Amino acid sequence: MKYTIFLSIVLTGTLFAATLSIKDIDQKVAQIGAPRGGLNSSIFNVVSDPFVYYDRNKTTGAIIMPRETDEDFNVTKLSAIMNGKAFIGGSWKKVGDAAAGGYTITKIGQSSVFLNNGKKTKKVHLNRGLNEKKLIKF
Numbered sequence: 001m002k003y004t005i006f007l008s009i010v011l012t013g014t015l016f017a018a019t020l021s022i023k024d025i026d027q028k029v030a031q032i033g034a035p036r037g038g039l040n041s042s043i044f045n046v047v048s049d050p051f052v053y054y055d056r057n058k059t060t061g062a063i064i065m066p067r068e069t070d071e072d073f074n075v076t077k078l079s080a081i082m083n084g085k086a087f088i089g090g091s092w093k094k095v096g097d098a099a100a101g102g103y104t105i106t107k108i109g110q111s112s113v114f115l116n117n118g119k120k121t122k123k124v125h126l127n128r129g130l131n132e133k134k135l136i137k138f
Contacts, residue, residue, distance in 0.1 A: 078113055078124045086113045088124065 055064045080087040086108050087093075089100050097105050103115035103122065115122040 078126050081126055084108060
């Protein structure tokens with residue numbers, strides 16, 4: 001019984017496999033080799049590199065994280081967020097307002113603000129460290 005079932009499965013598979021001729025196979029192989037449409041090579045000139053490269057310490061091999069300049073940090077320092085506005089760079093701003101360095105505020109979240117200058121988007125966090133958290137009681 002098992003032998004009969006096995007034999008019928010093998011013969012059925014053989015019949016289905018025999019439906020492709022050598023001509024059909026050659027046509028499918030030719031389709032693989034045909035040129036296909038893709039991205040224009042000029043688009044690669046405007047795409048930025050998706051990888052981030054960090055320097056390493058020569059003796060320990062530890063990654064050295066780049067630090068923003070003090071001037072850049074002070075200009076984009078986010079001090080508070082309240083009622084859809086952010087206190088950034090020393091004044092209250094809302095979405096669409098211009099920030100320092102040619103950036104515009106695109107989104108204000110619960111603890112961060114997104115800045116965009118047309119080329120680059122920055123996410124500025126409200127609390128940069130545990131020491132800077134301030135609790136306001138009413």
